[in-house]
Amino acid sequence: MEIKRVAIDTSKHVFTLHGVDERDHPVLRREVKRTQVEPFFSKLRPTEVVLEACGGSHHWGRMLTAMGHRVRLIPPQYVKPFVKRGKNDRNDAEAISEAAARPSMRSVPVKSAEAQAEAMTLSVREQLVKQRTQLINALRGHACEFGVISAKGAANAGKLVERIEADVTLPAAAREMFAVLGREIVRLDEALGDIDRKLAVQHKANPxxxxxxxxxxxxxxxxxxxxxxxxxxxxxxxxxxxxxxxxxxxxxxxxxxxxxxxxxxxxxxxxxxxxxxxxxxxxxxxxxxxxxxxxxxxxxxxxxxxxxxxxxxxxxxxxxxxxxxxxxxxxxxxxxxxx
Structure with a gap:
């Protein structure tokens, strides 16, 4: 059985494969467990393997490339128009194969593990900034309920905590919760400071x-x-x-x-x-x-x-x-x- 292209619809536990021959006729339709993916492709002759560019796809791309396969990652928004009525894993895998068959279809290059690790630092920083913003908004919102008003901005969060600590009229339970929010904001500030220093080093080293x-x-x-x-x-x-x-x-x-x-x-x-x-x-x-x-x-x-x-x-x-x-x-x- 000659297979020209294999499309993979990934998931947490079960992957769906859709293989076609030189005439783009389906010759392979099956589900394999995550642990079976590597053994299956290690026995397959080098061929084109296509996946959606999503979480985990770069890992599989690196692994399959090391086996000699030609890997293409296609953005999900370009695959969606090829999904037939009745969405399921098999139709999704077929849609990935149909999209890959188009001569003008764009693909995403497979990233190295090092490139992903460097980009991960930026992603983690963004997530921590969001968490800090949420905590500061919660701090300001709860303080407003007790008549304590503060200006916007992360720089004013520390001053607000000091004002709350100095306000002896606040109930003990409220003061305790304000202290919890204040400690979490300080912890995130320290973590962001460490990440920013690492990013500054990366920035200087990147031409x-x-x-x-x-x-x-x-x-x-x-x-x-x-x-x-x-x-x-x-x-x-x-x-x-x-x-x-x-x-x-x-x-x-x-x-x-x-x-x-x-x-x-x-x-x-x-x-x-x-x-x-x-x-x-x-x-x-x-x-x-x-x-x-x-x-x-x-x-x-x-x-x-x-x-x-x-x-x-x-x-x-x-x-x-x-x-x-x-x-x-x-x-x-x-x-x-x-x-």
Whole structure:
């Protein structure tokens, strides 16, 4: 039995395989347990193996590549249109195979374990920041119930805890719970400080990150995130890269008429967030004669709302980043608008 391609629908315990021959006719349909995947493919002649780019897929990609198989990871959103009515594991595996058969189908490169480990540091930092924000919001919310008001921001959390400790009118049970929240916030602050120091070392050791940090609005965290999570060679142009991040308008054109909607918000949510926040920081200080006040940006701010301008600037930043990553050139400062 000659198998041209095997698609795998992964799960926690049981994997579904869908194999096709040279004419794309199904010749293999079976379920195997997780522990049986490696023995099965070790006996199979080298072939193309396709998976959805999701949790654990890079691990399987590395393992299967070491066996001599050609591994492709396809983004889940590109597989979904090929799923037939009646979603189940077998139909999902067949859809992955159908998607892989398309000549223009894009794939995601398999990451090394080292690359995943470096990117994991960024992911853990993001999760801890979210937890700290939740705790600070809980602290401020409960304090407000007792008439204690505080300004927003992580920097004001410590002052709020001190005010609460000094307020002898609060019930003992409330003071105890406020102390618990305060200790957790301090613990997260210390953990984030350790991670930030590690990321600073990574940033200095990464030449691409050092290159991208020169772009206005791109800080060390943003530059390192781009350097560790983006393979610029996978995109044909800066516009394709911006579209992947979700910074281009939705295209609803038909009948020869072009209709563009809001931004798609598809792709990497974290990169989109970092670029939009960076663009917002640039706009906040954009005035005639300032360092980054280009004629294009000032003209845009003069005719469009600031948030719309921030998204447009983020789109422009994404294209600049792609150009720098593919060419290796340093950022060149655009002419500043005269005051």
């Amino acid at each position: 691409i990150s050092q290159l991208l940090v020169e772009v206005p609005g791109v800080g060390p965290i943003g530059a390192l995130t781009l350097a560790l999570t983006v393979d610029a060679t996978q995109f044909k142009s800066g516009r394709h890269f911006a579209a992947w991040i979700g910074l281009t308008p939705k295209d609803k054109s038909t009948g020869g008429k072009q209709r563009l909607g809001g931004i798609s918000r598809q792709g990497n949510e974290r990169l989109r967030q970092l670029l939009v926040l960076g663009a917002t920081s640039v706009i906040r200080v954009a005035k005639p004669g300032s360092k980054h006040a280009t004629p294009w940006l000032l003209g845009l701010l003069g005719r469009r709302p600031r948030m719309v301008a921030a998204v447009a600037l983020a789109n422009k930043m994404a294209r600049i980043v792609w150009a720098m990553m593919t060419s290796g050139e340093a950022y060149r400062l655009a002419p500043v608008a005269a005051g």
